[in-house]
Amino acid sequence: MPTTESVMQPYSPGLEGVPAGETTICQVDEERAGLRYRGYSIGDLAEKARFEEVAYLLLFSKLPTRKELDDFAAELAVRSVLPDRIVAFLATLPRDAHPMDVLRTAVSWLGLLDSDSGHRSREANLRMSIRLLAQIPLVIATAHRLATGTEMVQWQPALSFAENLLAYLTSWKVDENEKAKAMARVLDISLTLYAEHEFNASTFSARVTASTLTDLYSAVTAAIGTLKGPLHGGANEAVAEMFVAIGSPDRAEAWVREALAEKKRIMGFGHRVLKRGDVRSDLIQREAERLSDLCGDRRWYDIALVIDRVMRRERGLAPNLDFYTAVAYLLMGIPRALYTPVFVCSRIVGWCAHVIEQQEHNRLIRPRALYKGPAPEVYVALDDRR
Numbered sequence: 001m002p003t004t005e006s007v008m009q010p011y012s013p014g015l016e017g018v019p020a021g022e023t024t025i026c027q028v029d030e031e032r033a034g035l036r037y038r039g040y041s042i043g044d045l046a047e048k049a050r051f052e053e054v055a056y057l058l059l060f061s062k063l064p065t066r067k068e069l070d071d072f073a074a075e076l077a078v079r080s081v082l083p084d085r086i087v088a089f090l091a092t093l094p095r096d097a098h099p100m101d102v103l104r105t106a107v108s109w110l111g112l113l114d115s116d117s118g119h120r121s122r123e124a125n126l127r128m129s130i131r132l133l134a135q136i137p138l139v140i141a142t143a144h145r146l147a148t149g150t151e152m153v154q155w156q157p158a159l160s161f162a163e164n165l166l167a168y169l170t171s172w173k174v175d176e177n178e179k180a181k182a183m184a185r186v187l188d189i190s191l192t193l194y195a196e197h198e199f200n201a202s203t204f205s206a207r208v209t210a211s212t213l214t215d216l217y218s219a220v221t222a223a224i225g226t227l228k229g230p231l232h233g234g235a236n237e238a239v240a241e242m243f244v245a246i247g248s249p250d251r252a253e254a255w256v257r258e259a260l261a262e263k264k265r266i267m268g269f270g271h272r273v274l275k276r277g278d279v280r281s282d283l284i285q286r287e288a289e290r291l292s293d294l295c296g297d298r299r300w301y302d303i304a305l306v307i308d309r310v311m312r313r314e315r316g317l318a319p320n321l322d323f324y325t326a327v328a329y330l331l332m333g334i335p336r337a338l339y340t341p342v343f344v345c346s347r348i349v350g351w352c353a354h355v356i357e358q359q360e361h362n363r364l365i366r367p368r369a370l371y372k373g374p375a376p377e378v379y380v381a382l383d384d385r386r
């Protein structure tokens with residue numbers, strides 16, 4: 001018999017272990033600590049594909065042919081422009097504003113200027129997704145260069161997405177320098193690893209927002225705000241801050257033990273779903289070590305190794321993707337406040353793929369709460385209250 005009353009399910013704090021929807025985008029394998037994007041293993045994608053291919057795969061549900069990839073890259077290059085009004089607006093923002101706050105605000109602004117933003121068809125959502133993929137790096141770099149008084153560089157169609165991003169955020173000249181090329185490849189791998197992760201907090205936030213049938217910009221704005229927190233995307237910046245605060249490998253063990261004794265969380269460790277470790281961490285660790293050797297600078301990597309050893313021994317916790325990524329980004333010279341925005345440059349494709357999927361099979365996301373407040377009270381007129 002159908003019933004008009006909804007049935008309360010058993011409660012799980014933080015929705016831990018609760019399936020909150022269906023997806024064809026990403027499969028998390030808790031047992032083997034691995035994941036797949038649209039069926040392809042993350043290890044294969046990181047090793048063999050460029051980030052642009054991964055972005056195409058997530059948005060269009062298939063790997064591109066060479067022609068499709070070339071067209072996609074060309075479209076990103078064409079879309080790598082910001083309306084003058086946005087640049088002027090970025091110039092008015094406080095110099096000390098956090099880049100994640102700037103990005104959240106700027107993405108909301110971009111929505112005001114996009115004629116597609118009132119539409120929810122797959123085609124309109126894909127056009128907006130591609131624009132955001134192209135414009136987000138530009139917003140981050142423009143705001144950063146305005147704040148630091150350095151001149152903006154042009155997007156070069158002959159370079160990859162990661163090479164352009166590295167040139168945007170650092171002083172590396174990627175087309176002239178082999179070390180910079182190697183760095184850009186590691187950045188590319190980190191973008192692939194960051195691109196998608198099922199119903200993580202920011203993606204879920206985007207899906208909840210999209211499920212009201214609002215526009216894609218609103219969903220992405222909500223997701224950026226969610227990613228910013230240190231328990232989620234903000235962890236990569238916090239990890240680098242910890243490495244810098246520790247300063248040298250010989251101080252790392254004492255630093256971590258003291259922090260643990262004070263019941264502090266060590267950023268870059270633990271995961272809500274991947275309790276047995278995270279294959280993405282293994283992949284980026286290998287790259288961080290290679291890059292450290294290439295740069296002749298193992299300080300950050302050696303600090304990381306000590307913390308990793310202590311955390312496994314003392315708490316049985318393995319590093320997550322943010323941990324060794326911070327080593328690589330420190331070596332690249334990316335300003336620390338831009339680490340989480342770099343995460344956005346990649347995760348934007350995951351968010352957009354989920355918004356499209358949500359709206360194509362929509363059911364409003366509206367769970368229930370267990371009421372724990374006061375028992376029923378009798379209303380007392382204003383003048384009779386004590």
Ligand SMILES: CC(C)(COP(=O)(O)OP(=O)(O)OC[C@H]1O[C@@H](n2cnc3c(N)ncnc32)[C@H](O)[C@@H]1OP(=O)(O)O)[C@@H](O)C(=O)NCCC(=O)NCCS
Nearest residue numbers: 230231232235264265266267268269270271272315320322
């Ligand atoms: C990611 C995270 C929020 C997952 O949390 P969770 O699933 O809610 O796990 P819990 O909070 O239930 O943690 C279980 C236990 O491990 C401890 N723990 C988890 N992560 C820890 C960390 N990074 N440092 C120290 N202890 C940690 C908790 O204190 C808790 O211990 P207790 O049972 O003695 O209280 C958590 O691991 C964390 O805060 N990590 C640091 C931030 C981070 O790196 N975020 C990026 C995630 S990809």
